[in-house]
Amino acid sequence: DTAVSQTPKYLVTQMGNDKSIKCEQNLGHDTMYWYKQDSKKFLKIMFSYNNKELIINETVPNRFSPKSPDKAHLNLHINSLELGDSAVYFCASSQVPWGAGLREQFFGPGTRLTVL
């Protein structure tokens, strides 16, 4: 009964390839996120979707395209992979608006992407 799951856990690929990371949450949350953790462990928001609608799109190259087929799923597709895309990508979910009383943001296990 995993709350937030991601696949794959590890992804090793060549520069220039296209790859996808899938995320699913079974918590009934309205909002899902993608975060990137770089080699220095710094975590930064990339995208946020609320009820399948994009609400945050930070300064991320347009090679990254999130897709939310329903509110339980948020996938990340990356075109033309570059060396600098190597990182750990975390999916997360929470209930928004925040004032509803639910506080935690639940994270998936992360996907370690290595671009060779």
Place this chain on the structure above:
Amino acid sequence: AQKITQTQPGMFVQEKEAVTLDCTYDTSDPSYGLFWYKQPSSGEMIFLIYQGSYDQQNATEGRYSLNFQKARKSANLVISASQLGDSAMYFCAMRGVGSQGNLIFGKGTKLSVKP
């Protein structure tokens, strides 16, 4: 803009002793939430503790407590009776009520517990 500052890149603590991990924040939101997450070497993000800006009391969860000083804009994590399994990266994070729910993270503190 919201910002989280963790000034201790690394900390050492002796097993069974208490340790404080520092976190200061900056926000113009009147209402906000502060979080601490633990990231062990296995990589997952584990939620530890939460403090709301209007909470009257400091949050506690087992061996974790949050020393919240609103006027100083600090939200330090105190771990009592450290255990070897506490060795990990610790991240302080903030979410403003005016935000879309995403967390703003500090750079983290790597805690090492010595036997």
